[in-house]
Amino acid sequence: MPAIIPPDSVGLVQPELHHFDEPLTLRSGKVLPAYDLMVETYGELNEDKNNGILICHALSGDHHAAGYNSMEDSKPGWWNECIGPGKPIDTDLFYVVSINNLGGCGGSTGPCSTNPETGKYFGPDFPIVTVRDWVKSQRRLTDRLGIDKWAAVIGGSLGGMQVLRWAISYPERLNHAIAIASAPKLSAQNIAFNEVARQSITSDPNFHAGRYLEHNTSPKKGLTLARMVGHITYLSESAFRSKFGKEAEEAGTESSNFGRDLRTGELSFGFNIDFQVESYLHFQGERFSENFDANTYMLMTKALDYFDPSVDYEGDLSKAFAHSDCKFFLMSFTSDWRFPPERSRELVENLLRTNREVSYIEIEADQGHDAFLLPIPRYIDAFRNYLKKVHEELSA
């Protein structure tokens, strides 16, 4: 709970539900006849309506990216480090729009919504949505808001993939595409981890083939497991070490026990939780499973697996960007092994092949994939400098 709202926070914010009646044909061929999108906005849209920034969320994100929904909130929105007055995505300069994607569980139409055809929860019947479908729905929101062109579309991880899709599908609707810790498509290893996550969920007896809400239950154990596996991939080995080293200053030295501190100091000689990292993971997984929907998690991992804009261009990614006239800014983090710097460099190479304007930086960071959510000085500075220039261009 914030005792007082910090001055660099967007403060108390309320989401807004936008209803869309126009049917949305999905990439799978299925049609969503109507849908809702939950949206939060920060800052003011200027008279020219050209200072808009769209935020695309990652796997477990939602529309609540910054500030607090109530004074009782224990934590601010998921990207509070980067969005706010004077922060890189400066709400004194920009009108920031953050959206919960279709299939999400933050209030937009998804598996937890009622299927108008049956009057029951969608559950597993909610159609598989792809990055392309999300971006299509985001473009409709753009029209609704009266925004002709975003100053920038920004996202990290799966959010970065939406940014790339924007640049491919609607290049005339954005000036800058900013993709952080992202990738042109998943690796086999990435997909493997996602499949473990999905199997954890579906093998929970409470899953009921996805109809758990009708049974008034939820596959919490499975979702906890899925998140535990996922969480390991978001952190780096060194991040674990510094979290669980004997003492922070000893981490990395010989006296460190390499991030496997005992919880009590005594071995249990049983299959109990002996090490702090175990209880940490359990805590992370359980907290997540209280607040997130399992079907949404399944959908989001599929959207990740399916992302590959090169499929429409004979596997040549550079051709996908042939008409992307926006400027690109990519950032990666050295210890990220989920979407490591090589994946961003692959994007850079393909953008160069088709003569796109691109900037790219590789930030030295120990925190792994999660680094994009954290206040790492070089990251914050570069992000701020870039967006300041973006804002300067608006009045030029």
Add this chain to the structure above:
Amino acid sequence: MRPDLEIIQHWIASESRVLDLGCGDGSLLQYLKQTKNVSDIGLEIDPENINECLSRGVNVIEQNIDHGLANFQSDSFDTVLLTQTLQALSNPDLLIDEMLRIGKNGIVTFPNFGNWKSRLYLLSRGRMPVSKFMPYQWYNTPNIHFCTVRDFDNLCLEKNIKVLTRTVVDNSHKGAWYINAWPNWLGEIAIYHLTRN
């Protein structure tokens, strides 16, 4: 503007594509963008310089040119620049090849080690030259491959590279006639405009 840059800007065509290897704070690319509307990409490894490039709206890619330029397509740029960086590279000869593969022409500037001051310093003191212009000691210098104007002429000859223009200037960056008459003695900065033969 650094005077070697003042000279080379005249060799860069309007609306052309320019790749600057080791672009520093991006001031040259920014200038070329503003005055000639070039499409720019700069490569740089120093975080502070990169930040400066981002503030200037220069396209900058964090990439160590010593690790090669394989991610760049052949003939994808009109001009590739290498200013005051040649002497700090591990494989300057290979990089020159790469420059002329990627660009239709290349511009190289470097400090001329054959200058009389360097020669005199080495001759009289028997020690590696240290000056205001080259302030490093032999053990901490980033400049690991010094060469002279004559060395570079030879490299171009060996590689069958066409020298479109060669000029030298002194430290006050004036290119008086007598400096260009004895370039390897009097030139302090050498400036080459190159293309494939």
